[in-house]
Structure formats: C-alpha cells, structure tokens
Amino acid sequence: MNLQAQETVVGFIGIGVMGRSMASHLMAAGYPLNIYNRTQAKAEELLDRGASWRESPAAVAAHSEIIITMLGYPRDVEEVYLGPEGLLAHCRTGSVVIDMTTSSPQLAEKIAAAARQVGIAALDAPVSGGDIGAREGTLSIMVGGERNTFEQVRPLLACMGKNIVFQGTAGSGQHCKMANQIAIASTMMGVCEAMVYAEKAGLTPETVLESIASGAAGSWSLSNLAPRMLAGDLEPGFYVKHFIKDMNIALESSEEIGLSAQGLALAKSMYDRLAAAGDGELGTQALYKAYR
C-alpha cells in the first residue's frame, strides 16, 4: 500500500471488464475510490471492498481530486466530460481528469481546451494490452496532455500499467493508440490471408507457422491469434465490434490529418462485412472466416 495514495481521492467512471481490473489495482495501492457506472451491479465487487458509490459523474467529480474514465464510445466520453451533468461542469478547480477510453484524438483536444478554461487539467491516456493486461497491471499506457500533469499522476498510472509513455500534447495519447490499431488492422489481414492460403494450398497451417512465425513474417497476431483461429477458437480477446469502433475513429482521424490509409480502409470494410454477418461479438481473429 502506497501511504501517499491515501491522501489522494480518486474517482473512477466506467466499471466494465477493463475498468474493474484497473480500479481494483488503484484500491490495492491504497487510493480511496469513488466510483460510478451506468450499471451499478457491475460495481458490486469494488463496493464490497470499500469503494464509495456515487450517483453520477457529477457526484464523482464533486468528491474526487483525480478522475479516471474508462468508457465505451466517443459519444459516451463527450457526455461524461462535456454534458450538463458532466465532469467539467462539476470538477473542483485543480482537479485532474484522465480519459483512458480509446476515443477520438480530436475530442481529446476539445476536452483538454475546455478543461483548461475551468482550471482543470485533462489527459488522454488510452491503453493496449486488453483484459489480461488490465488484470495483471501490465497495460501499455499512451499519454497526451501537459507533461507536468503527466508527471503528477504517473504513480497512479503505474498501478495499472508497465509501459507508460508520454506522447505529447492533448490528443497525442489517442493518436498513438490509433497508430497501434492501424498497424494491427493490416497485419490481421496478412495473418488471415497467409493462414487461409496455406489451408487452401493443402498445407498444414500449424506447420507453416513453425516455418514463418519467428522470421520476417512474424507478428504478435501471427504468434497469438493464428493458432486460435486454426483451432477454431473465436472467443473474443478483443471484440470485432470494438475493433470496428476504433478503426472508424482511425479512419476519420486519418482523413483529418491527410493520410490515405488504404490498408486500414480495406481491413475495416472486411470487418464491417463480418459484423454485418452477425460476427461482431467474436474476437478479431474471426477475420479469417471472411477469406474462407
């Protein structure tokens, strides 16, 4: 337990699969926690362990010094931060708000500017590493905002992640996460095409992996997701529907900054077809079905 932690009251909004693990690490480190979630039932475990329930984001804001959000879509982020019952209207001056949702870089910039106007510091700090990274406290955290603010809350971020990197001004954390998703999108096409090619060519794809997984064709997706797709295991490590959400943000943002991300656009169109066929609740490795 971190003794200094006991003096800093933290708010946590968004107690889903990721948020629950992340908030849990903060409690274990000694931070008193105010929590809010749309569905209160999901917060029971944390409440049993001593977290305080608050009835709204506004109530979390009124009782906390640092507020973390881990939400779903950019529209949720916009409402929680900028809505009439939102954080910026109710946070105390001098508070720090940290959005760890994967969300729009442009929205992160907008929130940071609006926060500055009311004397609040805002960071965007999306993560990668998924539910396992959240559970084990090994997330990669990509941070945008003021560097001083980042340094101030770094001990708190360190409870939840291992690879914590300051990426630049407001929005830079989200931009970095978009770069991450953009790299994954086309890599997944390559992995699926390679595996389905092997299968259709009459090879044993598992034996092909022995030849290619550790060389220049190697990737996290090839080593970790290809074996799952070959075994017919399409359980979500990362949901198709969530990946589509991220790729939509990445495509909009690419357009805004003048990048024609053709691989990303193609990958998204293939995932869109997968979701349209009812596979949005599967893991991203289900893309190989689109090639078979």
Add this chain to the structure above:
Amino acid sequence: MNLQAQETVVGFIGIGVMGRSMASHLMAAGYPLNIYNRTQAKAEELLDRGASWRESPAAVAAHSEIIITMLGYPRDVEEVYLGPEGLLAHCRTGSVVIDMTTSSPQLAEKIAAAARQVGIAALDAPVSGGDIGAREGTLSIMVGGERNTFEQVRPLLACMGKNIVFQGTAGSGQHCKMANQIAIASTMMGVCEAMVYAEKAGLTPETVLESIASGAAGSWSLSNLAPRMLAGDLEPGFYVKHFIKDMNIALESSEEIGLSAQGLALAKSMYDRLAAAGDGELGTQALYKAYR
C-alpha cells in the same frame, strides 16, 4: 568438417548474394562443390577456395550427385531445370535436385513430376532470413517433395539453415514461402500507415514505437524496418523489385487455389507504384514513401 560430406559431390547454380554465402557453408562443411553462375566473376571467391567451375547447368549436373539452385525468377528456374541444356536432361539417375529459389509452387510441382519420370528426386526448398541469414547459416528453410528425399539431404540443408521444416508434397515449400510473403505484404502496409499516421498527427514516431512495438501491434517489420524508415535508411535488406516478383507469384497462386487475397493485391499495387516511380532498387521499407 563433416567426413561423410567429402563423399558427396554437390553442384551449386546461382552464385548471387544469397547463393555465395550458402555455397560457402557447404564448402566449410567439407562438400566438394561444382559451381555455375551466369556471371563467372561472382564465383571467383569460391573458385579461389577450391570449388570447381563448370561451364553450364548441364556440366554441373553431369558431375554432381546433389544439385542446389538459387536463381532469380521462375523463368530462370524453368530454363535451368527444363531447358535443353538443363538439369533434368543431364542429371545422373538417382540425383537429387533442390531448388532454393523463391519460385512458383506450380512450377515446382511440374519439375518434380518431370524429374520423377527420369529417375531424379526434386525438392523445392525456398528460404527466408535474407542475406544476413544466409551469411550466418540461420536461414529458415521450407521444404516440399518426398519426405525420404528430404531426410536424405537434411544434413546438407542444416549447413545453411536452422529452422528446417518439411511442409509436404512437391510445391509445398514454395506455398509456405508464399504464405510468408503474404503475411509480410499486408503487415508492411500496417507498419507504414501507422508510422506515417504518427508523423502526420504531429507525434514523434520513435516514441510511438516505444508504446506499440512490444504489444499487440508488434511485428518483425515494426521492430526492424520501422526504425530504418524513420531514420531515412532505405537500403535494401530485401529489394522492392524482388518482393514484387514474389507477390506476383503469390497472387497467381492465390487465384489458382481460389483465394481472394485483397490485402496482398492492395500491397502489390502500392509496391508497383513505388517501382514505377523508380524505387525498385530500394528496400521494402521504402513503402512508407508511398504514404507521405
């Protein structure tokens, strides 16, 4: 030096950057070597070390028990194997021929069938690992053909590579190599799009790599080629023009086996544009220029 090696006379045709290193390992292991190359000057170093020069593929065939080829394009493979002065017309019965060129799986099947008819065993055994893998004897070797033949020549392959995997019947080595190139093609798009996105978004791409290279977006290309592209180093580890050759084979083969490899097709179209702009002699990491 391998004592048994001294009793097996090996022929080696195609003394380029890769072939020279590979043949050199065979000599070091004690195999007497007959060599032929279109440009004799490139063979000088091996001749100085005791290899025997032969005037044609036919002459290599006449004096060797096992013949290895490391050529350029499928048309070269076809000529050296099936032409009037080629290997199949001149090999001794009971010889083994091994094509280590990255070439067409369908051509490999054709050669194996023709070889069988004249009492010769043929393997297709393309490699990955590039010039460094060839120099260090750490190539990944993907083998198609008869398993008995593979077991017979395995000690010889082991002089040149480390990860030596039997993939199946004739053509399977080439199919495996195609799967390798297919995985690389789209992964390279993802890597380039991610890095150019980061740059255009105003981030420091090297700092983005710190956040994303070791997670789910990670790949050999992201770790090894992205830093080179960011440093402006476009020297060929692997030539754009050679990658295009491989992608052409992969696309033809995909069509033949009924796979619509859209990521591969898109990647090839982008590399084609790069080559058309005069960048065929650069390394594959030059693809990021197409996005800037």
